[in-house]
Amino acid sequence: MHSRPARVTTLAPENFRSTVERRPVKIIAKGVGMDATSKLAAGSLSARLWQGSTPIRRAVLAGALSGFVSAGIGSRVVMRIIAALNPDRAGVMTDSNATVGVFSLGGTLSLFALGTTAGVLGGLAYLGLRRWLWVPPMWRGLAFACVTLFTIGQLLFEPANVDFQIFEPVLLIVALFAALFAVNGLVVAQALDRIHPETADSPHPWILRAASGFIVVVCLFSLVGLAGTLRTMVAESGTCYSARGGGNGCAVLTRDVAP
Numbered sequence: 001m002h003s004r005p006a007r008v009t010t011l012a013p014e015n016f017r018s019t020v021e022r023r024p025v026k027i028i029a030k031g032v033g034m035d036a037t038s039k040l041a042a043g044s045l046s047a048r049l050w051q052g053s054t055p056i057r058r059a060v061l062a063g064a065l066s067g068f069v070s071a072g073i074g075s076r077v078v079m080r081i082i083a084a085l086n087p088d089r090a091g092v093m094t095d096s097n098a099t100v101g102v103f104s105l106g107g108t109l110s111l112f113a114l115g116t117t118a119g120v121l122g123g124l125a126y127l128g129l130r131r132w133l134w135v136p137p138m139w140r141g142l143a144f145a146c147v148t149l150f151t152i153g154q155l156l157f158e159p160a161n162v163d164f165q166i167f168e169p170v171l172l173i174v175a176l177f178a179a180l181f182a183v184n185g186l187v188v189a190q191a192l193d194r195i196h197p198e199t200a201d202s203p204h205p206w207i208l209r210a211a212s213g214f215i216v217v218v219c220l221f222s223l224v225g226l227a228g229t230l231r232t233m234v235a236e237s238g239t240c241y242s243a244r245g246g247g248n249g250c251a252v253l254t255r256d257v258a259p
Contacts (some may be wrong), residue, residue: 040219050142055196058101060120062191067119070184072112078176086167093251095163119184122148126188131198134212136153140193145185146213149178150222159232165240 012054083090090101098107126144133143157164157174166172241257242249 014089020228022057024039043191055127056124058099058196059123059192061123062195063120063123063126064116065119066184066187067122068112069117070180071118073115073116073238074180074183075111075115075177076108076182078173082167082173085172089241090164092166095161095243095245095247096247098173111168119188122184123188123192126185126192127196129215130189130193132208132211132215134208135191137198141186141189142182143185144189145182147219148185149181149258150219150226153178153181154222154226155230157226157233158231159229159236161247162240162243164233165238165250166243168238170237173232174233 059078092100094100125148129144129147130140133140133147147259156177163175164215167173239254241252241254243249244251
């Protein structure tokens with residue numbers, strides 16, 4: 001007895017297309033309720049945003065490191081040096097409500113947090129300014145330190161801050177704090193230039209020179225103002241014995257304290 005061969009039924013191309021058209025396939029993202037196309041588009045947008053923020057994220061990281069080192073640890077070291085240079089001021093109140101010679105864990109942590117936050121802003125500033133600093137790459141850190149010292153430094157070296165009237169010698173104190181600007185500039189430049197180097201494309205030389213010239217002019221004007229500020233600070237140094245705290249001026253004048 002002979003067996004019959006199996007019958008294979010084929011579907012004509014036009015019938016196959018009509019079957020597919022009658023039964024559309026819709027892919028639903030499990031648990032989300034959005035189709036696969038929208039999900040891929042959202043993922044692609046997130047990836048582009050994350051990739052585009054790479055320079056900012058790296059600048060924040062480099063700035064946080066430099067701020068913690070210079071404005072955090074560095075400021076604490078400078079304060080200890082100032083206290084050692086002025087042993088007769090032990091126990092007096094400073095303009096920031098601190099007591100000279102008394103270690104405060106809360107005050108130290110606050111100083112570290114403030115320094116790190118300021119460093120983040122400095123890192124973002126360096127990211128935007130470094131291509132306009134018309135100096136060789138190895139000098140960018142010091143150039144950025146000069147820019148920040150002659151601009152932001154005006155806020156730090158304020159004659160109304162009675163701490164500069166309490167502690168001496170005022171020029172040495174100013175030099176110590178100015179050195180922290182140099183440390184910050186060197187650290188942030190080395191860190192950011194290493195983890196996120198400057199792109200190869202550069203602005204037109206004339207644009208670069210104009211921007212650099214503008215920065216130099218601003219720094220020169222700030223330097224003149226800083227010189228006048230230092231003159232006032234030197235004239236008033238040693239006139240205050242203790243501060244009221246909270247930026248409220250001098251509480252006890254030096255001439256009112258018995259020798």
